[in-house]
Amino acid sequence: MKRTLRTTVLTVGALIAAFGLPAGAAHADDTPRIDLRVLLVSDGGPSTDAIAAELTDTGTPFTEIDLARSGRQVIDADFLADTVDGRARAKFQAVVLPDDDPFAAGSSEMAALTAYEQTYSIPQVDAYTYARPQAGLQVPTDGGYSGSIDGIQADVTDAGKAGPFGYLSGTVPFEDNDPSVNESYAYLSQPVTGADFTPYVEATIPGTSTKGSLVGEYRHDGRRELVVTFVYNQYQEQFRLLARGIVEWMTGGVHLGASRNYFSVHVDDVFAADDRWNSELNCTPGDVDCTDSDATADPIRMTPDDVDYAVSWEQSKGFTFDLAFNGVGSVDQRDDNNGVDLLADKLVADKNDFRWINHTYTHAFLGCVQNTTVVPWVCETDADGSTQWVSQDTISDEIATNRAWAETNGLPLESDELITGEHSGLRVLPQQPDDNPNLAPALAANGIDWLGSDNSRESAQRQVGAAETVPRYPMNVFYNVAKAAEEVDEYNWLYTSRAQGGSGLCEDNPATTTCLSAPLDTGTGYAGYIVPLETRIALGHVLSDDPRPHYIHQSNLTEDRIAYPVLNGVLDGYRALFADNTPVVSLRMKDIGTELKRRADWQTALQAGQVTAYRIGDAVTVQAPAGLEVTATLPTGTTLAGSAFGSAYAGAVSGWTPSTGDPLSLTLPATTATTAVTTAASTAPATDPAPHTRVPAGVAEPATATATATN
Structure with a gap:
């Protein structure tokens, strides 16, 4: 019919x-x-x-x-x-x-x-x-x-x-x-x-x-x-x-x-030198877990040419590095070279091309007092068994001395941000299950509101005294390598079995997601395997509305400059996927911390049923507790109390606005209220019922890749 x-x-x-x-x-x-x-x-x-x-x-x-x-x-x-x-x-x-x-x-x-x-x-x-x-x-x-x-x-x-x-x-x-x-x-x-x-x-x-x-x-x-x-x-x-x-x-x-879509990159240990991986000893001379008495350190430190390359790269990508610095690295360099430090001179001259973060003066470990005569290290204890902690004065001195060095050299520093060496002072399992009790008062005494933490250890933001942590994603571009072959050698050691010459980490911890079935070729493994994997992991964070920053080390920006292929993969890959109205957003650490805190407060209010919102025609009304910052996405041209709401992104406007406890009234730009419903033409009747849409065999949720924490 x-x-x-x-x-x-x-x-x-x-x-x-x-x-x-x-x-x-x-x-x-x-x-x-x-x-x-x-x-x-x-x-x-x-x-x-x-x-x-x-x-x-x-x-x-x-x-x-x-x-x-x-x-x-x-x-x-x-x-x-x-x-x-x-x-x-x-x-x-x-x-x-x-x-x-x-x-x-x-x-x-x-x-x-x-x-x-x-x-x-x-x-x-x-x-x-x-x-x-x-x-x-x-x-x-x-x-x-x-x-x-x-x-x-x-x-x-x-x-x-x-x-x-x-x-x-x-x-x-x-x-x-x-x-x-x-x-x-x-x-x-x-x-x-x-x-x-x-x-x-x-x-x-x-x-x-x-x-x-x-x-x-x-x-x-x-x-x-x-x-x-x-x-x-x-x-x-x-x-x-x-x-x-x-x-x-x-x-x-x-x-x-x-x-x-967010992407920020912290470069740790700037001005200092990072110890180099030793492929024969399978450890890093100078680190606490490398106890061979014959081990000789071979430090890695950037050069002025590396700074030029970094600045040129930033300009080509429209991107800014956050440099986490240790002032003593320059002081020691000048002491050893008749007052000369060409790297520091170049970085200071180009200081406005970067954002700067206090990484403490000497990169000292600021948790418990470490006993490094055993592997792995343990916390020193008093006669009664209580843990010995690095003092509040020592922590404060590390913060304040590095800040003073930055001021002397004119670095544009945000004084309320801090990343401790190895994220120390914060709890680290299994050796130190608690924060150093002297950390929070030292942070408060020095006006620190935002403290970098390791996302592979603690992914949630939390308070340390009056400060809030900012979890950072470690990239599996290791701190102790500057050459692609070194990266692959250490990667093979970490992620292959003992029978294949590896550490056996994956055998002991089967949940590790970066395990290898066979060692990578040191000549091709970095570009062919590690770069695509790390790019995919980092880009996945970018596409997940995740503002947490990623961190690498200054050693990765020198010699083979191995960080750049991964960073290029993320940024170039992103720009190939998105229109110009949806740029990648790169925030500095305190702004990331603020965003994470706002989100946590917003989720708490939603779960408690404290937020209601509705639309009547062109009017949107939001009721929320006083002091809570409200977030919304609305059409371009939306106004709040007669002023433009939010900022442009992805073809809309969005942002945060504080609630006073009274209803927030927003006006949409043009009438889109539904006043009629149109019934479209009917379609031919179905012949057979649809199969139940189950997930086909072999389609599985992938495990989230995990990077190895680095200092």
Whole structure:
């Protein structure tokens, strides 16, 4: 039977009545209130988990319903909507489902969601669904494809660039990190003839020149669905690239929370020299764990040419290094060379090309007093067994003397930032399970508010007295190497088995993620294996809305300058993926600490139910406790009390604004309130039910790679 295509326009008031709300529920102006909260219905699979992780990281509130949990909340009209002060209220601005219809046939819950979405123009994300006519797509057997798409390059369509994915440059690479594992499974197909379906991201169907949709918008029956037909987890690059657009699509670009892509690099031990790895002894002469009496130190120190190279590189990349410095390195150099230190002269002359961080004067260990006559070292104890600690005066002297040296040399230093040598003073397991009790008072006495910590030991920000830590990612570009061959030799020692000449670390700690099945070639292993791996790990942090800085050492900027291939891989790779409106953000340490603190406070307030937000037409209202900084992402041109809100990023504006406890009232730039709902043409009925969209065999969540902490 031929269906008659028709378009029906209904007022919101009529739809509210049709939805079964109580008589008199509609407000006088008929504009409903839409709460800024997402409903996420989860099947426990990686795709809905990934979207939940993105909403959490962004700081966008959501309510999760686990379909597998007994006694869970039933989704019905009362759960989805009600009235507040006589105005109809939609409790969720978007709905995320595991697939286009995860309920049993004839489900009252799906019927309630359908009516809700039609009534309030609420968009629905199908996190991972089979390509079928009910989702606006042909089944894959009709000229499409189902299977692995590892290593393919997908494309953002013109509609995607003009719409929710306008922050991308145009390509979306799919990972292929392990040829033995199917990492990305997908259904590729074209829209059903006559369907109102707009592909946003598509890829070539294997064996053809035809494009098939991976992400697209399907409009039908007065509803809008974002149809995603590939499986993913929260760590995969393809999801990280598309996650922002998925959130922007589902929220219409109006939501609490915000995200940016961050990358900052600290270079430790500047002015000092780092001891060099000894490939025969498999240790570093000068370090406490290298006890061979015949070991001879071979220090590594930058040269003026390395400074010129660094400045030129920064200018070419539009990037700034943060140099963590030890003033005694220059003092010792001058003492040993008749007052000459060409490196320090050059760095001081170019001081404004860098940001500077106090790394203590001598890089002394500021935790317990170390007994280095044993390997591994232990803390010295008093006769009663109590730990001997480095004194508060010693810690203060390290901070203040380095600060005074910087002032004498005119370095533009932020006096409230500090990174101790080896992050010492903070607890380090197993030898020192507690912070040095003298650390916090020394920090307070010297006005330190932000203290660098090692993210591989402590990933969460925490207080040390009045100061807050700033966790830093160690890169597996080791502190004690300046040549590619040295890096590979030490890497082989750390990550191969004893039978292969290695340390056996991986045998003793099977959870280590950087283990090797065989030693790398010292001539090719760095460029061929370590650089791509470290680039991927660091770029993964950048794409995860993670502001934590990475750290390397001055030894990595000299001789073979081995840090640059990794840094180039991150920055060049990023710029190939993103449009100019989405630059990488590089913050200095105190600003990173502030961002982390704001986020923690925001998450605490969300979890406590202390924040409410809603939209009525062009007006957005946020209620939050006094003193809490509120974060939101809104369309360009949004105002707060008559002034522009936020700053531009990724085609929108976002930022933080303090709450006084009174409602914050924001005005969107142009009317986008829903006053009518259009019902699109009906599509042909499905022939067979869609297969349950389970994760295909071999698709697994990758372990997060772990770098070895370095001093």
